[in-house]
Amino acid sequence: MIDDPELLLSLPPQMARQLAVCHPSLAERCFSGYDPPQTQLGSGGGTAHILHQAWQQGGGSESFSQWVSDSQRIVIHGGGESRRLPGYAAAGKLFIPIPTFRWSRGQRLGQTLLDLNEPFLRSVFRQASQSARLMIASGDVLLRASKSLAPLPDADVVLLGMWANPEIAQNFGVMFVDKTQPQRLLTFLQKPDPDEIRGRSRESAFLIDIGGWLLSRRAVECLMGQCGWDAGRSAFAQSDHPQPCDLYGRWALSLGEEPQAQDEAISKLTVAVAPISHGEFYHFGKTGDVIDSMYDLQTIVRDQTELGVVPSLAQPRQFIQDAEFGVPLRRQQNESLWVENSHIPSSWQLSRRHMLTGVPANQWNLRLDEGRCLDFVPIDRCDLAIRVYGFTDAFRGMVSDSRTQWLEQPVCDWFADRGLTLQKSGISPEVDLQDAPLFPVLPANELSGDFMQWMIDPRPDRLSENHRATWLNARRLSARQISHSAGLERLYRQRRDLRKSILPV
Numbered sequence: 472m473i474d475d476p477e478l479l480l481s482l483p484p485q486m487a488r489q490l491a492v493c494h495p496s497l498a499e500r501c502f503s504g505y506d507p508p509q510t511q512l513g514s515g516g517g518t519a520h521i522l523h524q525a526w527q528q529g530g531g532s533e534s535f536s537q538w539v540s541d542s543q544r545i546v547i548h549g550g551g552e553s554r555r556l557p558g559y560a561a562a563g564k565l566f567i568p569i570p571t572f573r574w575s576r577g578q579r580l581g582q583t584l585l586d587l588n589e590p591f592l593r594s595v596f597r598q599a600s601q602s603a604r605l606m607i608a609s610g611d612v613l614l615r616a617s618k619s620l621a622p623l624p625d626a627d628v629v630l631l632g633m634w635a636n637p638e639i640a641q642n643f644g645v646m647f648v649d650k651t652q653p654q655r656l657l658t659f660l661q662k663p664d665p666d667e668i669r670g671r672s673r674e675s676a677f678l679i680d681i682g683g684w685l686l687s688r689r690a691v692e693c694l695m696g697q698c699g700w701d702a703g704r705s706a707f708a709q710s711d712h713p714q715p716c717d718l719y720g721r722w723a724l725s726l727g728e729e730p731q732a733q734d735e736a737i738s739k740l741t742v743a744v745a746p747i748s749h750g751e752f753y754h755f756g757k758t759g760d761v762i763d764s765m766y767d768l769q770t771i772v773r774d775q776t777e778l779g780v781v782p783s784l785a786q787p788r789q790f791i792q793d794a795e796f797g798v799p800l801r802r803q804q805n806e807s808l809w810v811e812n813s814h815i816p817s818s819w820q821l822s823r824r825h826m827l828t829g830v831p832a833n834q835w836n837l838r839l840d841e842g843r844c845l846d847f848v849p850i851d852r853c854d855l856a857i858r859v860y861g862f863t864d865a866f867r868g869m870v871s872d873s874r875t876q877w878l879e880q881p882v883c884d885w886f887a888d889r890g891l892t893l894q895k896s897g898i899s900p901e902v903d904l905q906d907a908p909l910f911p912v913l914p915a916n917e918l919s920g921d922f923m924q925w926m927i928d929p930r931p932d933r934l935s936e937n938h939r940a941t942w943l944n945a946r947r948l949s950a951r952q953i954s955h956s957a958g959l960e961r962l963y964r965q966r967r968d969l970r971k972s973i974l975p976v
Contacts, residue, residue, distance in 0.1 A: 476543035476596050476606070478589070481505065481521045481550045483563045489959045493562070497585075502528060505550055507712045515716030518546050518607055519698035522691070523713070535695075535705055539604050539688050545592055547585070549610030554866035554905055555757040556611075557858055557950060558809075558828040558846045561957035564611045564755055568792055568811055568966075572768060580970060581793075584755060588613050595683065600625035602687040607718065609682030613764065615751040624654050624743035627693075628726060629685040632678030633750040637665035644680035644719050646744050647671050647727075653678070654743045656727040661720050678744065680719065681752050685745075693736050697722070758826050758844065758862050762807050765790055793969045795832075807862075812966040824862040829962060831855060835920025842879045843927050848953050849961035856912045856953045859927045866950055870907050871900035877909070878927070889931055889939060896943065910953060911945035 478501035482490065487505040491498040504524040506512050512520055526538050533541070549565030559567050565585040571578040591614045596606055598620045614631075623629055632646050645663055649655040657675055660667070668677060686694065692702070698713035700706075707713055716722065725734035726742045751771075753764035769786045789800060789808040796810060797817035806823045813830035815821075820838040829847035839845075846858040860866075861879035868875030870882045870893060877885055882904065886892060893900055898907050925931050925938040948956065 476545050476593065477502070477525075479504075479521050479525050479544055479546045480565065480585075481517050481546065481548045481610075482565070483550055483553075483561060483954055484508070485561055485955060485957050485959055486563050486566065492960045493963045494566070510712065511715055512713055513715045513717035513720075514548060514607070515694055515718040515722055516698050516713040517548055517550065518605075518718070519695050519700065519713040519716070521546055522605075522695070523700075523707070531705070535700075536688065536692060536702065539691050543596060543604055543606075545589075545596065545606045545608065547588075547592070547608045547610050549585070551610075552866075552905065552951065552954065554950070555864075556755070556761065557860050557864070557866065558758065558811075558826050558844065560950065561848055561954045562959055562962070567755055567761065570765065570769070570790055570792055572771075573786070581966075584613060585610070591615060592683070594620060595623070595631065595685075599623045599629070599685050602627075603629065603685045604688050605686045605691050607682075607684045607686065611754065611756045612682055613753040613755065613768070614681060614683065614747075615753075616747055617749040617751070620747065623685065623745045626743035627687040627690040627740035628742045630656065630659075630723075630726075630742070630744050631681050631683035631685075631747055632744050633681050633747050633752050635679045635752075637668040637672075640668055640677060640679050641665050644723055646678050646680055647675040648678065648744050648746075650674075650676045653746050656742050656744050658727050658729045658731060659723040660731065661724065678746055679752070680723065681747070681750075682719075684718065690740050693740060694718075694722070696736060758809075758864075759807065759824075761826070762788055762790065762809050765809075793966050793973065795969060795973060812962070812969060814969075826862065829855075829965070831915050831918070831965075833918070833920065835923060837920050837923055839927065840929055845923075845927070849958035849965075850912050850948070850953075850956050851958065853914050853916075854912050855915050855918065856910050856948055856956075857918070857923070857926065858910045858950070858953060859923075866905045868904055869901055870898060870904055875904055877904060878929075880929070882907075888929075889925070889942075891939065891943075905951050906949045908947040908949050908952070910948050910950070911942055912948055913941075913945055 480501055480503045482503050482505055484505045487503045490503050502525045504521045506517055526535050549563045553560035567584045569582050569584055569587055592608055645660050646656055647658045653676055698716045699708045701708045724732040725737040754760045755764055766788050787802045788806050791810045794810045794813045796815045798815055798819050798821055805821055809826045811828050813827050814832045816834055818836045822839055822841040824842045825839055826844040831847055842862040844860050844862055848856040850856050863879055864876055873881045875882050922938050925935055
């Protein structure tokens with residue numbers, strides 16, 4: 472067995488291009504790529520695409536099937552648009568900075584979600600059967616196990632699972648298994664209702680799918696075929712990239728002894744479930760998930776005699792990293808706070824449920840109401856894109872639809888409160904919020920606290936013609952365009968400089 476599987480990372484386009492600058496040591500030991508622009512390949516299509524890219528980079532001198540057989544590989548999906556976690560959309564969730572755990576040694580400042588997740592994934596592969604060629608993993612989760620893993624079953628498709636209650640399980644793929652032989656998958660359902668889970672649990676046990684799959688060569692070839700791969704031509708049949716395929720929403724439904732969907736090719740594959748006993752699963756998919764998961768991670772060890780801290784230093788739901796921060800904090804009034812790579816002077820007034828990322832040096836008098844978030848993204852050499860958003864925003868839906876939320880309110884309310892209209896702003900009513908040019912790009916030295924307050928305040932000064940003109944006349948980008956234009960080298964430089972400056976503190 473090969474002890475060191477090759478790492479393949481599917482990343483946002485800008486991070487894939489700038490990985491060697493942002494994470495040089497990682498770039499030297501992995502292959503990185505990104506999905507073709509304007510495509511929605513899904514997890515299966517994205518897997519097929521990055522496998523094809525990596526095979527081509529190696530020269531493609533041997534057949535794709537032989538290339539799959541020759542080595543073990545781990546594909547981690549860290550791309551996607553990160554609509555529900557805008558603060559890390561440009562770099563990708565894999566590179567969310569993770570605070571050092573106060574109960575653990577051997578960590579470092581600047582560690583990322585990938586740094587903490589990769590060792591577990593490699594430990595899984597060491598317990599896999601000889602037939603396992605590929606691991607597919609999600610980039611927005613952190614997996615841990617408090618005990619050593621047992622050898623995994625031998626099958627074409629091995630699904631990693633963890634036990635959970637129905638209220639948790641309803642948010643994930645759920646694997647219903649034989650009660651006496653939990654390795655036997657009966658049925659896979661995607662986000663079933665808790666009542667359905669309870670009903671089925673009378674006859675079977677259930678686990679949540681944690682996004683970790685192991686595939687044999689036969690399973691990889693089946694997946695490639697589902698994505699339009701022509702093995703005879705060593706190319707995709709209809710275009711230069713795969714057809715869309717969703718592993719968790721489509722493929723998985725065809726697995727098991729009692730599949731929800733019938734597929735002749737998939738049904739020929741053997742499948743097994745590998746329950747991770749004493750496993751832990753932390754989700755980083757949404758803004759709120761980042762804070763909740765970090766709180767859970769920091770409080771794994773609650774015995775303060777082991778932590779070396781006094782009771783008054785119990786962990787609050789407040790996380791401040793690589794930041795110059797001068798605001799006095801209170802536990803209840805400032806709950807659910809994430810500040811990273813930012814300058815927050817004492818002149819700011821904070822509330823609850825804030826994520827503040829990339830904030831430049833400033834002396835603004837700024838007041839943030841509950842749920843207001845700020846993200847400043849470097850664009851070109853000297854400019855910054857000002858992304859204001861709400862803690863629970865999903866960045867999905869037509870801007871003219873009253874159900875579409877921006878800053879946790881209907882989008883059109885933001886315009887009406889500022890004496891603006893979609894038409895005057897040059898925004899089509901039918902455009903999806905992710906594609907709406909909402910975020911002004913300005914030189915860093917022209918930013919002002921008054922303008923920030925006008926953008927983010929739920930009760931702005933409607934008569935402020937200067938701020939209206941600034942917003943209307945500025946170059947404006949959509950959330951999608953910000954991710955495709957971000958100057959990550961500048962963002963990382965600010966983070967490094969801040970880390971050095973706060974080390975004495």
